[in-house]
Structure formats: structure tokens, C-alpha cells
Amino acid sequence: EAEVAQSPRYKITEKSQAVAFWCDPISGHATLYWYRQILGQGPELLVQFQDESVVDDSQLPKDRFSAERLKGVDSTLKIQPAELGDSAMYLCASRERGSLTDTQYFGPGTRLTVL
Amino acid sequence: EDQVTQSPEALRLQEGESSSLNCSYTVSGLRGLFWYRQDPGKGPEFLFTLYSAGEEKEKERLKATLTKKESFLHITAPKPEDSATYLCAVNSYQAGTALIFGKGTTLSVSS
Numbered sequence: 001e002a003e004v005a006q007s008p009r010y011k012i013t014e015k016s017q018a019v020a021f022w023c024d025p026i027s028g029h030a031t032l033y034w035y036r037q038i039l040g041q042g043p044e045l046l047v048q049f050q051d052e053s054v055v056d057d058s059q060l061p062k063d064r065f066s067a068e069r070l071k072g073v074d075s076t077l078k079i080q081p082a083e084l085g086d087s088a089m090y091l092c093a094s095r096e097r098g099s100l101t102d103t104q105y106f107g108p109g110t111r112l113t114v115l
Numbered sequence: 116e117d118q119v120t121q122s123p124e125a126l127r128l129q130e131g132e133s134s135s136l137n138c139s140y141t142v143s144g145l146r147g148l149f150w151y152r153q154d155p156g157k158g159p160e161f162l163f164t165l166y167s168a169g170e171e172k173e174k175e176r177l178k179a180t181l182t183k184k185e186s187f188l189h190i191t192a193p194k195p196e197d198s199a200t201y202l203c204a205v206n207s208y209q210a211g212t213a214l215i216f217g218k219g220t221t222l223s224v225s226s
Binding site: 004006031033035040041042043045048055056091095101102103104105106107108109111 | 213
């Protein structure tokens with residue numbers, strides 16, 4: 001069964017350092033989403049891609065966060081510099097092109113701890 | 116503003132004790148309502164999508180229903196392996212395909 005891949009699974013960093021997360025969506029899925037989930041809360045959208053183009057990054061803190069999906073396949077989310085409040089689970093999800101169901105499939109997530 | 120509220124926040128059941136989880140939503144033009152299961156430290160696992168009031172879907176011991184204001188996730192004769200956090204999410208025609216999630220209901224089933 002096809003799955004969304006993410007790495008690393010866990011990341012511990014000190015504040016002011018740079019971190020990067022990688023996501024490989026299910027093959028053929030044109031839409032890719034990055035969500036952030038704080039402990040005890042539901043996931044919240046950070047950025048949405050359609051192929052290589054950003055569709056929605058209105059909730060992405062652009063002074064420190066950046067995201068790219070250069071070839072319209074895998075994607076990288078970067079934080080520089082990391083702050084204590086960035087500690088959270090970073091989830092990647094993908095959706096099939098032209099899907100009638102809108103269903104998003106999530107990866108295992110990257111747990112970030114900022115010290 | 117689109118909003119999703121789940122209740123209760125936490126639910127403890129004995130094995131075999133059926134119950135329901137509630138998801139109330141406010142959205143401008145519901146496109147779809149989604150239920151996910153999330154185990155600790157893992158990503159959400161897709162369960163159901165519902166599109167219109169009156170729709171119902173079932174999977175093993177779970178049954179999801181939808182009205183114009185809320186959705187219920189009914190759990191029949193739960194087992195300890197059903198213990199998890201259940202997340203409800205919606206998207207709207209206005210906002211597109213991105214999901215708006217509730218905070219979840221954490222279910223604990225003891226034997």
C-alpha cells in the first residue's frame with residue numbers, strides 16, 4: 001500500500017538553529033500539504049502545493065519558515081531560526097490529482113523539539 | 116470563520132460499552148467532513164469522508180453519520196485496540212481542499 005514518507009521522524013535542535021523536514025507524497029498525488037500539530041490540538045495548515053506551485057501559504061510564518069516543491073514531487077519545509085514555540089509535530093499529507101473524494105493521506109510526521 | 120468543535124475531549128469506556136463522539140461544525144458551504152484516527156506519536160489515519168446530510172458510512176465497529184450541523188462517530192462494542200484520538204475535519208467550497216480540524220476526542224477502552 002502506497003504511503004506518504006517523511007524524514008526525519010524526530011528532530012531535537014537548539015533555538016536559533018536551522019532545521020529541515022522532507023516529505024515524499026504518494027506517487028501521482030499532485031496536491032501536497034504541510035500541517036503543524038501542537039500537542040493536544042488538531043493539525044493546522046501551513047502551506048499547500050499544487051504540483052510545484054504554492055496554492056496557499058497564508059498561515060506560513062514567512063519570516064522564518066520556507067517551503068519548496070521544486071519538481072512537483074517531494075517537498076522540503078525549513079525553519080530558520082527555530083524558536084521554542086516551534087516545538088510540534090510537522091505532518092505532510094497528499095491528495096490525488098483530480099480526486100473526487102478530497103481525501104488526504106498523512107505521513108508519520110516529524111516530531112520537532114526546540115531546546 | 117469555519118470552525119470545528121469536538122466533544123467530549125476525553126472518553127473512557129469499558130470493552131463492549133458502545134458510545135458516540137460528536138463533531139459540530141460551522142462552515143460556509145460544506146465540501147466534505149472527514150474522520151481520522153491518530154495513535155500517539157503517529158500521523159492521522161483516514162477513516163471516512165461524508166459529503167451530504169443523511170449520509171452514513173461504516174467500517175468494522177465504527178459508523179459515521181452526518182447532519183447539517185454535526186457528525187457523530189458511533190463506536191459499537193469497542194475493544195482496547197480502538198483506543199486512540201479521533202479527529203474530525205471539514206473543508207469548504209470557499210476555502211478549498213485544505214482541512215480544518217477539531218481538537219480531537221481521546222478514547223480509552225479498558226478490558
